Each structure stands twice: as C-alpha cells, then as structure tokens.
Amino acid sequence: MTPETFPSQAIIEQTHELIRHYIHRTPVFTNSTINQQCGVEVYFKCENFQKIGAFKARGGINAVLSLQESERTNGITTHSSGNHAQAIAYAARQVGAKAYIVMPDNSPKVKINAVLGYGAEITFCPNTPEDREAAVQKIVAHTGATFIHPFNDYRVIAGQATAAKELLEQVEDTLDVLMAPVGGGGLLSGTALSAHYFSPTTEVIAGEPEGAADAILSFKSGQIERAPFVKTIADGLLTPLGDKTLAIIREHVKEILIVSDEEIVAAMRLLWERMKIVVEPSGAVPFAALMKHKDLFAGKKVGIVLTGGNVDLGKLPF
C-alpha cells in the first residue's frame, strides 16, 4: 500500500471512459440561501440522482466491467449495508451475471426492495463486519461467485473517484476544499486521488459520524481501528476502513471532522427544505461538518459530494 500502487491518474481517466455509458453525469447544485447562511460558496455534487440513487453505482459498475468473462460465470457476490448492494445488483444485471448480496438484517427496506428489484438474491446476516464476511465466504464456497469488496478494492476506489473528477470539471473555478463522508473510505480515498491528480491545490476534508468514529482514529494511528461505539443514523458509514483506503486517506486527506446525529439530521433537513432534494443521512454528514465549523470554511469555495438519496420515507427523523 504505497503511493506507487494507488490507482494512477491514467487509471481514473480510463475508468471514467469505461463507465460513462452506465452512469449519470449528475448535476451540481448551488443554493444562495445556504451560501448566505454558511458564508461559504458550496457546490453540491448530486449523486442522489445517480443510477441506483447513490455514487456507489460508479465503483460497482467499474469493478464488474473490469472482471474477466470467466470471473462472472458463477455470479458476483458482496456484502453491504445497502447502496453497494444495489450497485453490484445493478452492475451484474448490466452484464447478465447473477448477483448474491449479503445485507445486514437492519438494512433500510427501500434498499432491500431495490436490490430485489434488480433480480439479485439476498442473504441477511447480523450487522457486524465478521458476520458479513462469513456470509460472503459461505456463498463463494457454495457457488464459486466472485467477491467484490464494497470499498477496499482499487477498481471500486477508481470508480468512486470519478464523482469528484466530474465535480472538478463542472465547477468553473478551482475549489478550495472537497468534502466527502467516510465509512469504509472508498469514496473518500477516490475523492482524495481525484483532487491530487486533477486539482492539486484543493484540500480534502471528510465528515464522520461520532457514532461510527473509527476513521479519525485510524487516520491518526495509521492502523485500522474500530469505532469506540457504533450507533448513528448514518447507516451507510458504519464499517471501518480497509488497508487500501486507509493508505490513500493518510496520504491525501487533510482532516476528518466529527459530527453528532443531531447535527446530521439538521443538515439533512436544511438540504431537503432549501434545495428540495432527498439526501440520505450519510450524504448529509460532510455538510453537517461544514455547518459545525463555518469558521474553517469562511469565504471558501467548497465542493461536497452528496452521496445518495436512498432513505426510508416511512422512518424519517423529522
């Protein structure tokens, strides 16, 4: 895991070319009230409008398209709290492969239904990293399916990197800061690589929920740490980092900011009310961090990846 092994600029450019026809070039929204209220110029990359309702379509389709024909024959499997599950189910359908998805048994119903809608087979398991991995290993042993890790995979990371690459292309001025949430670190590491290659003066700052605050510990220690406790509304950010994502994040991310669930819900509500868009709690985490630390961002041009909009409308926190 040295910078020499990270996906290169050329790899990210090729990835973008490869996946272009399977994903949306999502719009970038701005909002004058929010800018005024925060004293910042914010550019929101609306990945809630992405295929499957989240940026994970990018990494999923890239990983699946990168497989050899022989690697797809017995199907594809993964574990995910939801959006990567949908991404792999969607990607497998594009190439005509069978998808076996392991999901925690407390996954939002809307995500479960969407995975089923893409024709995938779901195996439920308790929501711990160990249980997820055990369930996947059983599927691999049983079916011979190829496993695609939800984030600790350079093909996935390169796919996620294309969201920030597009955002940098879509905003005329140079961004001072790029923000993304951090769970397993696939999006954050991809965002950091794109900033490094395509806009080297742009700093990358992450948001992380205090109820899954492992990345900030790992970022400091250089080891993969576990969160002191796991309890947050941001259900897409529960997992620890992987060795690949940690290495990139340590190299190219400036800072990780922690926010509470109350701050996440307030940020989410402001996005819904003012921008009229549906953003899931995980997607509101970086904006919550910006609102909490307005002084850090004062007068800056900030790009934020709004990661997804797959929220259970029957269980809203408002």
Added chain:
Amino acid sequence: MTPETFPSQAIIEQTHELIRHYIHRTPVFTNSTINQQCGVEVYFKCENFQKIGAFKARGGINAVLSLQESERTNGITTHSSGNHAQAIAYAARQVGAKAYIVMPDNSPKVKINAVLGYGAEITFCPNTPEDREAAVQKIVAHTGATFIHPFNDYRVIAGQATAAKELLEQVEDTLDVLMAPVGGGGLLSGTALSAHYFSPTTEVIAGEPEGAADAILSFKSGQIERAPFVKTIADGLLTPLGDKTLAIIREHVKEILIVSDEEIVAAMRLLWERMKIVVEPSGAVPFAALMKHKDLFAGKKVGIVLTGGNVDLGKLPF
C-alpha cells in the same frame, strides 16, 4: 374574455425575456423506473427548484416588473395560500418595494417563514375566498398598495406560461401531452397558451384534487363554480378559477382529471423515492392523474410541470 384578449405569443416571448434574470431555467428530469412502471415517457419540469421553491416566482416577478414606478411606491399586496405570497414577497424585494401579504391562517409554517424571510408583512385571515379578498381590500384602503391577483391577471398568467415554454424548448421531441395541476388556473391557463403557440399538436390535460373539484365543474358549465367540498392535502389548489383563467382553459385545455388525496400521496411518495426530489402535494397532482389513467397516456410523451417543493417536513403524510 375572448381569445383576442388572451396574452399573445409575442407577449409570452417578451415576458420570458423580461423575467429571465430573476428566475431559474429549471432542469427537466426523467426517470427510467417511472417510465417503465407507467408505460409512458415522462418529462418532469422541476419547478420545485425554481426561486422561492415554486413556479409562482415567474408570474410574481413578471407582474411586479410590469408595474409603473408609481404603482410600486405604496407597496404591493396580494392574498395566497403560500407560494404566490412568497413570489410577491421575493419580487417586491427585487424592486425595493414593500410587500403586504394576506395568508390563510392554516398556511404551512415553512411558507409563512419564507414570506417573512423576504421581509414582507403578513396579515392572517380565515381560509375562504371572501375573507382573503376582504383583508386585501382593507390593506389597499389603508396603505394605497397595488393589488396583484394570484392568478386572474394576464401578467401573472404570461409569467406562468414561461414554465411550459421552457419545457417545450428543453425536450427534443414533440410532447403528446402537457400536464399541470389546476387551482385558480394561472399555471394551467399559461401552460395551455404556451402549448397552443409553441407546440400546437400537444394536448393539455390537468389534474385536480377531488377535495377541491371546482375547475372540472366550471370547465363543463362555463361559469365559475364552487367545489362541492374543500378538503385536500393539495393546499395550493383550494381556490376557484377566475374569469380570465376559465376562458383560456375552456378554449385550450382538453380535459381535467380528478384524483383523491390517497392517489396524490402515493404519487408524491413515488416522486420522492425514485427521483430523490421534494415535491409538494399540489405538485404531485398531475402525476397522480397520469398514474390513475395509465391507459389514456400509454406510449405517449408527456410533460409534467412539478409545480413546487415547499412542504412542511414536520407534517409529512408518509
């Protein structure tokens, strides 16, 4: 009220030119799942992303910009269940005039706050047409403010017409059908005029809530009728038509379809879940009508004006 007095094609073109810098050219969204589910090709004009969160910014700013300097001196007044209130408050602020807004006392809190946010003065009244008009007359007598009717005004109608004009410009193919909801008829009559001038083969079909079903009666009788009962979640569509809107609608609208509140909520929920956008109940009415009468629209290209996104997140119907 004869076709000779209706706003002409040239008027609508000039209006669009006049208001261009004060409004957003809102995007048109499509959704493959919705198209599949309905067997229709739907183009959603996202006026929920418009200034003030609704299409009414168009008519409001056009009416205010069309006033003589002397007509603005003593301020501007209107009555509205919410979005026109915000539109006039917004427009008045643009020209530096004072706004006096009459709102029904059951208006959504989010709309009240927005009107206050634009620096307008609010007078509350019971939610009947008579009470609203009486309150406005009192303000006019007291302040000398100029009254701008929320819909029965050709300047307002010409402003609203620009939403459909843009939608027709933004969709490459010719639309078979254009849909809008009907309350007072400002948007519907503007939509019908734009279809007539800019895409004469496009049929205009409206959606109306069964809990405010006056327009369908007026459409048939040629008189301004009152609804048999007024009770609907679509709080932007409570008022009867005016003579100007009725005349245009009778001339250029093909049909008005009635939907129940359950159908409105289901349509609204589908838009939120699938398109990740916040649409208010009134805005979901035409799509509810389309979903109810799929056979009528089968295989057609349908444009729908999603009118607004100003919904109270604390009082959602899901």
